[in-house]
Amino acid sequence: MQTKLLLAFLAIVALLIALGAVGLGVLSDVNDRATQLIKLERKIAAYRQVQLDATSQLYHVSAALFAANEQALGNTLRQLNQFGYDLERLQFVAGDEIELLARVRQDYEKFVAVVTRLIELIRAGRATEAHAMQVAEAQPLADSLERLTNQLVNKAESDVVSGIDESEEAYRTSRVVVIGFAVGAIALALLLGRTISWSLVGPIGEIGARLHRIAAGEFVQQVEVANRDELGELATNVNRTSEQLGRLYTDLNAEKERSEALLLNTLPQPIVDRLHRGETVIADRIEAATILFSDLVDFTALAARMPPERMIELLGQLFARFDALAASLALEKIKTIGDGYMVAGGVPNEMPDHAAAVATMALGMREAAAGVGAQIGEPLRLRIGVHSGPLIAGVIGTHKFVYDVWGDTVNTASRMEKYGEPGRIHLSATTRSLLGDRFRFEARGRVEVKGKGVMETFFLEAHRAVG
Amino acid sequence: MALTRRGLVGGLSLASAGALLWPLALPAQSRLETTSVRFNAEPSSCVAPQYVAEALLREEGFTDVHYTALDSDALVQQEIAQGKVDFAMDFPLKFVSAIDAGMPLTVLSGVHIGCFELFAHEPIRNIRDLKGKRIGGDALGASAPTFLVSLGAAVGFDVVRGVHWVTGGTPPPLELFAKGELDAFLAHPPEVQQLRARGIGHVIVSSTNDRPWSQYYCCLLGVNNAYLRKHPVATKSVLRALLRAADMCATDPARVAKRVSELRGAENYEMALATLRDIPYGKWRDLSAEDTMRFYALRLHEAGLIKSTPAKIIARGTDWRFLNEVRQELKL
Numbered sequence: 001m002q003t004k005l006l007l008a009f010l011a012i013v014a015l016l017i018a019l020g021a022v023g024l025g026v027l028s029d030v031n032d033r034a035t036q037l038i039k040l041e042r043k044i045a046a047y048r049q050v051q052l053d054a055t056s057q058l059y060h061v062s063a064a065l066f067a068a069n070e071q072a073l074g075n076t077l078r079q080l081n082q083f084g085y086d087l088e089r090l091q092f093v094a095g096d097e098i099e100l101l102a103r104v105r106q107d108y109e110k111f112v113a114v115v116t117r118l119i120e121l122i123r124a125g126r127a128t129e130a131h132a133m134q135v136a137e138a139q140p141l142a143d144s145l146e147r148l149t150n151q152l153v154n155k156a157e158s159d160v161v162s163g164i165d166e167s168e169e170a171y172r173t174s175r176v177v178v179i180g181f182a183v184g185a186i187a188l189a190l191l192l193g194r195t196i197s198w199s200l201v202g203p204i205g206e207i208g209a210r211l212h213r214i215a216a217g218e219f220v221q222q223v224e225v226a227n228r229d230e231l232g233e234l235a236t237n238v239n240r241t242s243e244q245l246g247r248l249y250t251d252l253n254a255e256k257e258r259s260e261a262l263l264l265n266t267l268p269q270p271i272v273d274r275l276h277r278g279e280t281v282i283a284d285r286i287e288a289a290t291i292l293f294s295d296l297v298d299f300t301a302l303a304a305r306m307p308p309e310r311m312i313e314l315l316g317q318l319f320a321r322f323d324a325l326a327a328s329l330a331l332e333k334i335k336t337i338g339d340g341y342m343v344a345g346g347v348p349n350e351m352p353d354h355a356a357a358v359a360t361m362a363l364g365m366r367e368a369a370a371g372v373g374a375q376i377g378e379p380l381r382l383r384i385g386v387h388s389g390p391l392i393a394g395v396i397g398t399h400k401f402v403y404d405v406w407g408d409t410v411n412t413a414s415r416m417e418k419y420g421e422p423g424r425i426h427l428s429a430t431t432r433s434l435l436g437d438r439f440r441f442e443a444r445g446r447v448e449v450k451g452k453g454v455m456e457t458f459f460l461e462a463h464r465a466v467g
Numbered sequence: 468m469a470l471t472r473r474g475l476v477g478g479l480s481l482a483s484a485g486a487l488l489w490p491l492a493l494p495a496q497s498r499l500e501t502t503s504v505r506f507n508a509e510p511s512s513c514v515a516p517q518y519v520a521e522a523l524l525r526e527e528g529f530t531d532v533h534y535t536a537l538d539s540d541a542l543v544q545q546e547i548a549q550g551k552v553d554f555a556m557d558f559p560l561k562f563v564s565a566i567d568a569g570m571p572l573t574v575l576s577g578v579h580i581g582c583f584e585l586f587a588h589e590p591i592r593n594i595r596d597l598k599g600k601r602i603g604g605d606a607l608g609a610s611a612p613t614f615l616v617s618l619g620a621a622v623g624f625d626v627v628r629g630v631h632w633v634t635g636g637t638p639p640p641l642e643l644f645a646k647g648e649l650d651a652f653l654a655h656p657p658e659v660q661q662l663r664a665r666g667i668g669h670v671i672v673s674s675t676n677d678r679p680w681s682q683y684y685c686c687l688l689g690v691n692n693a694y695l696r697k698h699p700v701a702t703k704s705v706l707r708a709l710l711r712a713a714d715m716c717a718t719d720p721a722r723v724a725k726r727v728s729e730l731r732g733a734e735n736y737e738m739a740l741a742t743l744r745d746i747p748y749g750k751w752r753d754l755s756a757e758d759t760m761r762f763y764a765l766r767l768h769e770a771g772l773i774k775s776t777p778a779k780i781i782a783r784g785t786d787w788r789f790l791n792e793v794r795q796e797l798k799l
């Protein structure tokens with residue numbers, strides 16, 4: 001990744017350097033052209049000077065013709081010789097105009113010779129001849145010099161125009177080049193950005209999305225990053241972590257399900273749901289419920305005759321049948337205490353016919369105990385007590401939760417079991433009245449119950465046959 | 468234009484006169500690619516060489532010399548470019564503009580200097596005084612007005628918009644100027660000579676005498692590019708004939724004037740002679756046609772009237788090979 005970023009930045013720097021080099025080239029070109037223009041301006045000035053001098057010479061000669069005196073003639077001759085200085089300068093600044101300069105020099109030499117001769121004629125007092133010579137020879141030579149220098153000026157001006165035109169063309173070209181480089185730089189920057197994005201941001205995005213999916217609990221899909229750099233390594237680690245998290249998650253779920261199942265063994269489903277929802281104190285008043293207590297008659301003597309494993313197995317078989325019965329009747333098993341079994345109807349959810357369900361449970365339990373007793377060759381009898389009424393149901397403890405019921409109804413049901421008879425189902429009058437005539441009963445009469453006083457109780461015999 | 472027997476005889480005698488100044492050996496004439504050549508029938512007598520060259524052209528081997536009348540002087544370059552005429556003499560500015568516009572024509576040589584003069588009534592003394600005034604002359608686009616436009620452009624004066632231009636009509640602009648109904652009149656031969664003879668107005672610009680124009684050609688010879696490409700020998704022969712004719716105009720203006728007045732019946736001999744005497748036809752040897760093109764291209768370029776540089780105009784629209792060969796033949 002570092003190498004890629006380094007290369008990208010180097011490419012941008014190279015482009016900037018190239019752009020700078022182009023700019024410098026353009027500036028250098030502009031400088032060269034400016035220098036060239038200055039040289040051309042110098043040429044033009046020199047040409048004009050020669051033109052001016054030629055005209056000036058003619059003027060002096062004309063003046064000398066009108067007012068000839070030795071001083072004026074001397075000045076004219078001296079200035080004529082100085083004219084050569086201008087030609088030397090012309091030679092210096094316009095050495096490339098070989099042909100035209102040669103013609104200028106040729107005309108100049110002729111002009112000097114003619115004017116020198118003119119002055120001689122004037123000095124000799126031959127003004128008429130001098131005038132004729134001026135018109136016939138000096139003037140045409142001056143004209144020729146003027147035209148030649150005009151040609152030089154026009155060429156120089158034309159070169160200036162061409163130079164400016166080329167400068168403008170160069171500017172346009174430079175502009176295209178600079179814009180081209182700028183566009184190229186933008187394109188390259190975009191390309192590099194895209195490449196870096198593809199190479200850096202893309203994988204990071206992929207990894208980020210993958211982490212989001214992991215956070216959402218999806219561990220199966222792998223993040224695909226082709227990079228063989230740090231990002232590739234990171235992606236591999238993310239995949240490995242995802243796999244490990246997946247395994248952990250699966251294990252955790254299994255554990256959760258197991259603990260949930262265990263919890264459901266000790267707590268009713270609605271109570272478990274409420275605990276999951278965050279309720280910490282569960283204590284419900286149930287207005288109408290039926291409690292059943294059962295106890296295995298002579299269990300202590302039976303246990304003494306049997307090995308512990310056998311005894312546990314026996315209880316296991318028996319309670320498994322009770323549990324199945326309770327589940328089939330939608331009754332809530334509260335707990336087992338030794339050989340005792342406690343079940344409730346109408347708890348924790350209301351049940352309209354809780355007494356009948358519990359009565360059916362009691363009949364089923366008695367039958368199951370007889371069945372198991374037959375299997376083991378030992379008579380197994382239950383003493384069952386049932387009572388109906390209001391109670392409190394709830395969860396106690398901060399760990400090892402237990403769902404339990406409390407209240408007088410519970411105590412009375414326990415008393416019914418204690419004051420019952422082996423193999424029989426002892427009911428309170430309250431429960432009896434709830435069961436109506438759907439069962440057969442045997443009135444037991446009035447029974448003195450500890451803590452309760454005299455109670456009218458009944459024995460449940462069986463379901464009343466329909467019809 | 469039909470060639471009469473009288474005209475032919477006159478032309479031949481002129482040709483003989485011209486031949487005295489030029490070498491006789493013309494080996495190229497037998498190899499002419501074409502014996503046909505067409506010129507524009509220019510109303511101005513300043514192009515006298517074009518007419519008196521007819522006999523010289525026949526001497527060079529041409530048998531079909533034709534003069535085509537154009538609707539307007541402004542159309543000369545278009546007519547050359549379209550091949551309606553093969554050669555034409557015209558003002559450099561118009562050739563420069565045409566070459567800048569990409570017309571397929573080539574300038575071969577200069578022929579003579581001169582010949583426009585701008586006449587004005589008092590108190591007009593210079594170009595700037597023309598602002599808002601009524602000026603007569605050829606229609607805009609013709610040679611003389613183009614010259615005036617370039618003069619104005621050189622001093623930042625837009626002649627096209629800055630003056631009231633009067634062309635054509637009855638009475639003609641020259642007469643309106645003579646009556647004082649126009650402030651100025653841009654004349655070319657023979658109008659120049661007519662105004663001068665009648666003593667009307669005063670000259671404020673003379674391209675024949677005033678610098679810098681007097682240092683450059685007024686008339687250049689242009690040729691259609693296709694004609695030049697297909698007929699280089701004929702092209703050179705035409706150029707020779709034209710330059711010989713210019714020499715004849717310089718050396719024997721009276722005879723040429725007579726010839727011109729014969730060929731162009733309406734042309735007054737005296738005016739033709741005055742024109743021929745005013746225009747220094749013999750100076751073609753001294754001037755540089757290339758520099759003329761450069762000078763006028765510079766003026767048009769600085770006025771923003773053309774886009775091409777002078778160097779490009781010269782490279783694209785001139786060919787001095789034939790002129791140089793003729794000059795070598797004359798040992799110039």
